[in-house]
Amino acid sequence: MEHKLHGLSLIKKGYSIKKLGAVIFFSTIAFALASTVWALYIRSFLPNDAIVGLVSSFFILISIISYFLIIPLVESSDKYRLLIGSSIMIVVGYFLYSITHSFILFLILASIMAFLGAIRASALGLLVRSNSKKKALSKNEGFIYTLANVSSLIGPLLVSFLLFEAGLKNVFLVASLFLLFSVLLLKFSKINPGEKRKSLHKKVLINFLGFFKDKHRVKAYFLRVGVTFWWSLVYIYIPLLMIKTLKIFWVGIFLAVVTIPLIFLEYPFGKLASKRGYRKLFFMGFLIPAIFSLLCFLFYQNIYFILASITLASIGLAMLEANTEAYFFDITKGKEEQRYYPPYNTSIDAGHMIGRLAGFLVLFLFPFKYIFLVYFGVNIFLAILSLSIKEVIEQKKKN
Numbered sequence: 001m002e003h004k005l006h007g008l009s010l011i012k013k014g015y016s017i018k019k020l021g022a023v024i025f026f027s028t029i030a031f032a033l034a035s036t037v038w039a040l041y042i043r044s045f046l047p048n049d050a051i052v053g054l055v056s057s058f059f060i061l062i063s064i065i066s067y068f069l070i071i072p073l074v075e076s077s078d079k080y081r082l083l084i085g086s087s088i089m090i091v092v093g094y095f096l097y098s099i100t101h102s103f104i105l106f107l108i109l110a111s112i113m114a115f116l117g118a119i120r121a122s123a124l125g126l127l128v129r130s131n132s133k134k135k136a137l138s139k140n141e142g143f144i145y146t147l148a149n150v151s152s153l154i155g156p157l158l159v160s161f162l163l164f165e166a167g168l169k170n171v172f173l174v175a176s177l178f179l180l181f182s183v184l185l186l187k188f189s190k191i192n193p194g195e196k197r198k199s200l201h202k203k204v205l206i207n208f209l210g211f212f213k214d215k216h217r218v219k220a221y222f223l224r225v226g227v228t229f230w231w232s233l234v235y236i237y238i239p240l241l242m243i244k245t246l247k248i249f250w251v252g253i254f255l256a257v258v259t260i261p262l263i264f265l266e267y268p269f270g271k272l273a274s275k276r277g278y279r280k281l282f283f284m285g286f287l288i289p290a291i292f293s294l295l296c297f298l299f300y301q302n303i304y305f306i307l308a309s310i311t312l313a314s315i316g317l318a319m320l321e322a323n324t325e326a327y328f329f330d331i332t333k334g335k336e337e338q339r340y341y342p343p344y345n346t347s348i349d350a351g352h353m354i355g356r357l358a359g360f361l362v363l364f365l366f367p368f369k370y371i372f373l374v375y376f377g378v379n380i381f382l383a384i385l386s387l388s389i390k391e392v393i394e395q396k397k398k399n
Contacts, residue, residue: 016131017140019189021147023182024124027087028148030179032155034094036255037168039236040248044168045103053236053360058107059114060353066118067346068208075338079123079130080186086120087183094176098169122342129329129337138326142270145322149262152255160252211343216331216390223282223389224324224347225354226382230289230317232355233375234258238310241368245303258311265318273323281319282327282386288316290379297372330392 042052074082093113100106132140159171212218239251273281292313296306328344329337362371 017128017143020128020131021144023186023189024144025147025151026185027179027182028151029155030094030175030182032152033159033171033175033178035235036156036159036252037171039239041168045106052240053356056236057353057356057360059110060349060356062111063114063118063349064346064353066115067122067342070119070122071339071342073119074122074126074342079127082123083120083127084183084186086116086123087179087186089116090120091176091180091183094172094179097172118342118345121345121348125325125345126338126341137329138270138274138323141322141326142267146263146267149259149266152259153263156252156255160249208343211340217328217340217344219385219389220324220328220331221344221347223320223382223386224328224344225351226286226378227317227320227324228348228351229355229378230375232352232359233371234310236356237359237371242303254307258314261311261314262318262321265315266322269319270322270326273326277391278323278327279387279389279391281323282389283383285316285319286379286383286386289313290376290383293372293376293379297369297376300369300372327392331390
């Protein structure tokens with residue numbers, strides 16, 4: 001009887017992951033729509049390109065702080081309800097983006113959205129974890145990220161073919177509708193809400209120091225920083241480079257095409273990690289974008305070569321994006337997941353912030369091409385770091 005009940009719980013976990021996957025598919029279309037025009041939307045309020053990175057970094061800093069502040073809320077709350085509530089408020093925020101004309105109002109609204117985004121990301125990640133078997137975590141992460149990457153292809157295509165002519169602000173209106181649909185889908189899905197903790201960790205400084213006490217968590221953190229550091233180049237600075245020589249229409253096309261390697265390879269690489277471990281996969285994952293960054297620096301005059309190189313570099317990112325999060329959960333004890341997952345999630349924003357600030361400094365001091373040299377150096381460092389991580393093979397674990 002116990003064995004049958006255990007098997008039934010695993011089947012339910014499989015169904016919950018599929019339901020979460022459907023929710024993530026539609027919500028990520030919304031976020032992809034917003035991300036495609038985000039740099040250009042901020043630029044519409046500002047006098048030059050360099051300040052775009054600086055303003056973006058301000059919002060990211062708020063998000064990083066938020067991840068530490070929300071730990072007691074995440075620990076004590078029903079993750080399912082937390083996800084629904086934060087998503088509804090982001091829907092309202094996107095609608096307000098579409099009608100905002102004041103830069104000051106935009107700053108206030110974007111700051112609130114950064115806080116809500118931290119809550120939503122933490123609740124969603126913990127729901128995926130609580131609805132996954134131990135042996136299937138990296139595979140499930142690969143599945144979730146594959147669906148998200150299909151959405152990341154659809155979003156920019158919608159912007160390029162349908163929405164650019166309607167204006168940047170109307171993109172946010174359409175994004176709010178997609179996110180609203182995902183909320184309705186979530187509302188009618190029965191998903192394991194995850195456990196609540198009775199003993200809460202309310203001291204921000206202690207949570208911060210506790211997370212960084214463990215050297216394996218620190219390495220996992222920096223590897224995730226490297227992934228989102230790369231996406232700052234793709235989503236912020238490559239579009240700014242493109243509009244110097246190409247029509248704005250091609251920005252959406254490029255951002256769609258760059259996700260294709262992720263769509264086809266992320267799930268297989270997740271399965272490979274569960275069987276063979278993470279170390280060699282992470283090494284190759286960072287080495288590939290390092291090589292293509294160097295090539296972009298050397299052949300900077302050819303915009304088409306740069307776009308092709310950045311697209312091929314996504315092969316390396318397919319080895320990293322889902323697997324870095326799965327690796328964090330694999331090295332973290334169950335009772336520590338709710339406490340340390342929000343701080344770990346700051347790695348997303350830390351990578352974005354470092355990427356934007358690095359780009360800002362390069363554009364302020366040097367020609368644009370030197371951005372690629374910075375990305376080459378960072379990825380080489382992370383490739384070397386990945387060789388020293390703790391090896392984990394999920395298939396050897398008990399469910």
